[in-house]
Amino acid sequence: MTDQSDSANWSRRGVLAGLGAGVMLLAMPVRADDASVAQAITDTFGHTPRRDGKITLKLPPLAETGNTVPLTVTVDSPMSNTERVKRVVVFANRNPRPLIAIMTFGPKAATAEFSTNMRLSGTQDVIAMAELSDGSVWQTQVRVLVTVGACDTLQLRY
Amino acid sequence: MNRALVAILACAGIVATFAAVFASDQVPTQKPISGYDFMTTEVQQLQDDDFANPGLLWVEEGQTIWDDTKVASGKSCASCHGDAATAMRGVATRYPAYSAEADHVINLEQQINQCRRERQGESDFPYESEPLLSITALVSAQSKGLPQSVAIVGPAAESFERGKAFFYQRRGQLNLSCANCHEQHAGDHLRGESISQGQVNGFPIYRALWQTMGSTHRMFAWCNEAVRAEPYPAGSQEYVDLELFERWRGQVLKIETPAVRR
Amino acid sequence: MPNTRIRVPKTAKAGDAVEIRAIIQHPMENGFRLDSQGTAIPVEIITDFTCTYDGGEVFSVKLEPGLSANPYFSFYLKATKSGPVDFRWVDQDGTITTATEQLDVT
Amino acid sequence: MLLAPGMALAQAGIAQPLTDVPGDATRGKAVAVNSDLGNCSICHHIPVPEIPDGANGDIGPPLDGVGSRLTAAELRQRIVNPTTLDPNTLMPAYFATEGLTRVQTKYAGKTILTAQQVEDLIAFLLTLKGN
Numbered sequence: 001m002t003d004q005s006d007s008a009n010w011s012r013r014g015v016l017a018g019l020g021a022g023v024m025l026l027a028m029p030v031r032a033d034d035a036s037v038a039q040a041i042t043d044t045f046g047h048t049p050r051r052d053g054k055i056t057l058k059l060p061p062l063a064e065t066g067n068t069v070p071l072t073v074t075v076d077s078p079m080s081n082t083e084r085v086k087r088v089v090v091f092a093n094r095n096p097r098p099l100i101a102i103m104t105f106g107p108k109a110a111t112a113e114f115s116t117n118m119r120l121s122g123t124q125d126v127i128a129m130a131e132l133s134d135g136s137v138w139q140t141q142v143r144v145l146v147t148v149g150a151c152d153t154l155q156l157r158y
Numbered sequence: 159m160n161r162a163l164v165a166i167l168a169c170a171g172i173v174a175t176f177a178a179v180f181a182s183d184q185v186p187t188q189k190p191i192s193g194y195d196f197m198t199t200e201v202q203q204l205q206d207d208d209f210a211n212p213g214l215l216w217v218e219e220g221q222t223i224w225d226d227t228k229v230a231s232g233k234s235c236a237s238c239h240g241d242a243a244t245a246m247r248g249v250a251t252r253y254p255a256y257s258a259e260a261d262h263v264i265n266l267e268q269q270i271n272q273c274r275r276e277r278q279g280e281s282d283f284p285y286e287s288e289p290l291l292s293i294t295a296l297v298s299a300q301s302k303g304l305p306q307s308v309a310i311v312g313p314a315a316e317s318f319e320r321g322k323a324f325f326y327q328r329r330g331q332l333n334l335s336c337a338n339c340h341e342q343h344a345g346d347h348l349r350g351e352s353i354s355q356g357q358v359n360g361f362p363i364y365r366a367l368w369q370t371m372g373s374t375h376r377m378f379a380w381c382n383e384a385v386r387a388e389p390y391p392a393g394s395q396e397y398v399d400l401e402l403f404e405r406w407r408g409q410v411l412k413i414e415t416p417a418v419r420r
Numbered sequence: 421m422p423n424t425r426i427r428v429p430k431t432a433k434a435g436d437a438v439e440i441r442a443i444i445q446h447p448m449e450n451g452f453r454l455d456s457q458g459t460a461i462p463v464e465i466i467t468d469f470t471c472t473y474d475g476g477e478v479f480s481v482k483l484e485p486g487l488s489a490n491p492y493f494s495f496y497l498k499a500t501k502s503g504p505v506d507f508r509w510v511d512q513d514g515t516i517t518t519a520t521e522q523l524d525v526t
Numbered sequence: 527m528l529l530a531p532g533m534a535l536a537q538a539g540i541a542q543p544l545t546d547v548p549g550d551a552t553r554g555k556a557v558a559v560n561s562d563l564g565n566c567s568i569c570h571h572i573p574v575p576e577i578p579d580g581a582n583g584d585i586g587p588p589l590d591g592v593g594s595r596l597t598a599a600e601l602r603q604r605i606v607n608p609t610t611l612d613p614n615t616l617m618p619a620y621f622a623t624e625g626l627t628r629v630q631t632k633y634a635g636k637t638i639l640t641a642q643q644v645e646d647l648i649a650f651l652l653t654l655k656g657n
Binding site: 327329330332333338339347348350383388389 | 585
Binding site for chain 3: 068097108113116117
């Protein structure tokens with residue numbers, strides 16, 4: 001059984017370090033690899049060029065049900081009056097509806113960080129994109145393995 | 159235990175004494191381990207989070223019900239019992255328990271409904287309804303950290319034996335007993351998922367799969383259907399008996415309500 | 421009105437980053453579950469969450485069915501002066517749920 | 527000797543196929559993997575890319591190389607009703623309906639797999655060669 005004791009603090013860096021240990025969460029090059037997530041991203045950000053980086057995504061390496069997957073997003077920003085994160089958008093590329101939520105940081109936000117719980121319909125990539133006050137868009141994605149529950153065929157009924 | 163010896167003792171007229179000793183001498187076949195220990199770190203952290211544990215929403219709703227005087231008798235739970243935090247401390251550890259009024263073993267949900275009928279002049283909260291889950295969660299949460307300690311002797315003995323038999327009875331198209339998985343293979347895996355001992359010390363639980371709270375009986379029915387067996391109705395005596403056996407089987411485990419499970 | 425829980429520290433020093441947490445009891449029905457008759461249960465979600473303080477917005481969310489039931493958020497507020505921290509959830513049917521907690525800034 | 531019939535059966539297995547149509551390994555793989563059908567991976571490791579490591583169960587023996595260890599007749603017996611070999615086995619009988627308790631109404635009197643699915647599954651398992 002995979003040791004998951006560090007999973008809650010799993011960051012992109014931790015993921016890369018953990019690869020050799022055979023952990024089933026992979027940081028991969030960002031790729032909007034299916035039409036619906038590509039469309040959802042275009043709907044949200046238009047065709048603004050996107051660059052990798054600035055975002056740390058904390059997700060468990062393995063989720064036993066996809067119904068409550070804890071997620072923390074932190075964007076590297078001073079959050080000063082002139083240099084801020086305006087919004088963060090989260091996508092899941094294999095969910096039937098890839099757009100998960102749009103988070104906006106107002107003038108009273110101290111840091112560009114939030115936590116929430118999301119749903120994943122199966123093993124897939126979670127993509128976070130951040131739009132900064134200068135208009136630039138940054139992105140990061142990580143893969144989460146969602147194991148299928150033992151008696152999952154009952155899921156619909158219950 | 160020697161059946162002939164039982165018969166002899168029965169003939170000697172000391173069967174009641176003997177039955178009590180016999181029952182209380184039973185010990186669980188394995189060291190109880192809470193379902194908590196079979197969960198991933200994220201699930202454990204959600205349970206341990208005294209703010210974000212979603213089950214606390216039901217506990218708070220339970221407090222509203224506890225204080226609600228808008229019932230036929232005009233008496234809230236608090237009117238008779240006082241503060242739930244003190245009055246209900248330890249109560250959940252003792253259920254299911256024999257009720258003289260009902261003349262059989264009842265569980266905590268049924269005790270709450272008995273109170274509702276007799277003290278508040280109201281009808282039962284339906285099994286698995288939000289109010290029953292909420293008030294049960296509130297009462298159970300007051301025993302958090304206390305070990306389960308149900309009585310299986312005296313008038314509860316028959317119920318206990320039936321629950322035990324249920325636990326070991328193979329059933330369903332897949333022909334599996336509770337024990338097949340939760341006793342013989344706890345710690346092993348069904349697909350990628352670790353098998354727990356099926357302990358009930360955290361109920362009602364917030365189950366991620368359900369995305370809501372559920373009772374022991376909902377879980378029993380879910381498991382029964384997983385092996386393609388006809389489930390019993392929530393609140394049935396069969397499930398109350400099984401619940402009694404389950405609580406006894408995890409006798410030393412501390413109440414965790416509201417627990418979070420996958 | 422759905423149950424909510426919010427957590428705001430009682431006091432903070434001016435300039436502090438203060439952790440705020442909020443949760444609301446809601447199924448966030450995602451439209452993909454079936455009822456016992458096999459019919460899809462329609463989407464029923466909270467669509468908007470906003471936290472405001474000292475005349476401005478702290479953090480807001482446009483929610484989609486991809487968020488979990490009983491949606492939970494934590495984030496950080498910049499303490500400037502004493503006053504209420506206000507929370508507002510909007511259900512897709514228009515129902516508004518609010519909560520508030522006083523923050524004393526020293 | 528009490529065990530004799532079972533032991534004889536164990537050696538012989540069930541030689542006679544359940545259907546006239548030979549088993550199809552491709553369909554059989556779906557039977558093995560699909561959680562509504564054989565659902566074998568719930569308890570066994572199956573060496574197929576569809577099931578990533580860690581997503582299979584470990585209650586029963588791995589099925590890696592099972593096609594080199596057991597004959598079609600032996601596999602058939604184990605799938606049809608493994609309790610004929612070991613009355614205490616946890617493995618369900620996939621093509622038998624007797625001796626069950628409180629089967630859910632919608633499954634009552636039905637076998638878990640059809641005869642053809644059993645044959646397909648055997649054909650697939652026989653492709654799992656090696657040690």
